[in-house]
Amino acid sequence: MSSWPSDAFRFALVGNPNCGKTALFNMLTGKRQKVANYPGVTVESKRGRLITPSGRKMVAIDLPGTYSLRGRSPDEAVTRNAILGKLADESPMDLIVCIADATNLRLSLRLVLELKLTGMPVILALNMVDIAAKRGIEINMKRLSERLGIPVIPTIAVDKGGTAELLAAIDDAAAGENTSSTPTWHEQSADEVRATHLLVNQMIEDCVTIPAGNDVWTRRIDNVLLHPVWGLLVLLLVLFLIFQAVFSWSTPAMDAIKAGFDLAGDYVKSNFPEGMLSSLIADGIIAGVGSVIVFLPQILVLFFFIILLEDFGYMARAAFLMDRIIGGVGLHGRSFIPLLSSFACAIPGIMATRVIDNRRQRLATIMIAPLMTCSARIPVYTLIIAAFVPNTHVFGFVNLQGIVMFGLYAAGIISAFLVAWAFRLFVWSGKSEPFIMELPSYKRPSLRSVGINVLQRAFVFLQRAGTTILSMMILIWFLATVPGAPEGATEPAIHYSFAGMIGHALLPLLAPIGFNWQIAVALIPGMAAREVAVGALATVYALGNDEASLGSTIATHWSLGTALALLAWYVFAPQCASTLSVVRRETNSWQWPLAMFIYLTALAYLAAWIVFHTTLLFT
């Protein structure tokens, strides 16, 4: 990788959303990609390396899809500045490759004309020419190229079609590269945009023949998928299938991962001399990292469906159907998918909020994502429900335990809407942002491109979550282990550790909501990942790894009020260090994760207090 010269020829891929830009990028660069954020902002820069037929080593940069160079948010301005070389220590791009959807040329051509105004060299890649041909759209490439004054190359990204020709054109541009002048840009006024549209209309009339009603399939599919009733039913069905897949397909892989980490831990414990080091490796690092990696199968399955549906064109339809339903509380139709992802884990959900182009709505979505019941809470819910809620049926057929579980999920969702609504009311009062979204034509997704993107997402998840989690794990292990138990100790070791001390110190605060010191102590290792609290409770009650008997132990030690209060606490459960750290990275500030921690803690405390005292009244 280091063999690429630092002054290698660099070109940016620019295009409207849904033009197949990322698929083309994947075809050009294969797996030689690197995802990183631009310094200081949340705009992702995807870089890929490639060698042209003539042997030139180049760097391709995939920029977020856009209709205009005019940045509407600070993040979008970065895209423009990256092209123009206005970012610190970066020179302008050597070339812009503009990608256009051949079936929908109008907006792409307007973008091309805007890009040309910068004075930088531009190549137009006419993508999806195969679909255009099938629909009877005829494009006179030669005349279009003459009118635009730039090379026009037809491509079919999903089949690698035209990439050789595109690379040759890029090669030509690199060969003829002259010391070009500094690119210029000014924000186009509304009237300039209108004038460009007129110009584009003339070009299309001149070079393109579009048969009437050319996209019958999208229209037919939309008649069902966008139907106010059938559309919502199909959406529900799709969601049901995704959830089924996320929770059932990934179970064998999750079991295998869990077993693997348990084995590794046991191996370390039985082969290393007993002491701090073996405990750090086995209980701290291996157990801790394992408790996060175990969610990877769920996240992979989830991302697979999300990216597949996005590439197919369905995600915009889901946003359309959900917009009014969740828009009432100030969320965007596109908030829907990130919130959905958060049912597996809030981290991929928060990472997926990048599709929301509006900053306020994106922040609101990030802030409520942890209220979606993530799968890390399920072990805690299951433990308490099994121990305290009788496994009986009400009305003859409804399982009481099931109702409580459902109620906890519903409580999370309802709270999320209330919080979003409060946000809109008190934090961002005033005008809401426009909801304007293209509904792209349906397209056959490329499995290869979907695969690359899924792996990329998974890698980013491991990178983001992994680095923080490892350090948190070591810290929490340290708190729960040091100092060790004194000679002749009667209580389990954790009782004498810093975590034990903190737990005891917090007890006066937590007693009013019914928590005993064992719960207080267990909440601290639970900071690493919520389900770790179950194992920690077993440790505190000196049950070792015997989590099976934990249920009967707590059933005799806790009052009903305590158990229900802990359930209520876990609906909000502020204690997930990984989520907070991802929020910090995604918002690039400490303010938002801090605000999240404070509001979640406050709500958790309030809810637990109400539940505890209400239960006392009735028991």
Add this chain to the structure above:
Amino acid sequence: MVDTHSTSVLPVPVLLGKAGKGFRGTIVAVGAGVGPSDLEDAEYSDELERRLLEIGFVEGAEIEILHEGLIGGDPIAIRVDDMNVALRRREANAILVRAYPVGPSGKAQG
């Protein structure tokens, strides 16, 4: 208005946000001064105008309302020339449209 010579009288322009499903016509005006202006400030309407223009809502474009949401018929899915765009009715009120003069097969009045 009594329509006595239907070939020369064009339908009165309406706000796109007020039009129903199945409406077909052409865009007459976009942006400032079109919709109810009491709601928003100048900065907002300028931003909205340019975003609408950038996604293809430009004077002369042919439009058709294809679908409506479940609650209050909002948002709406609109065909703009050759592409489909989703919009809330609130934003659609910044667009003035005129229905085709006769029948659904009428030609656009550029």
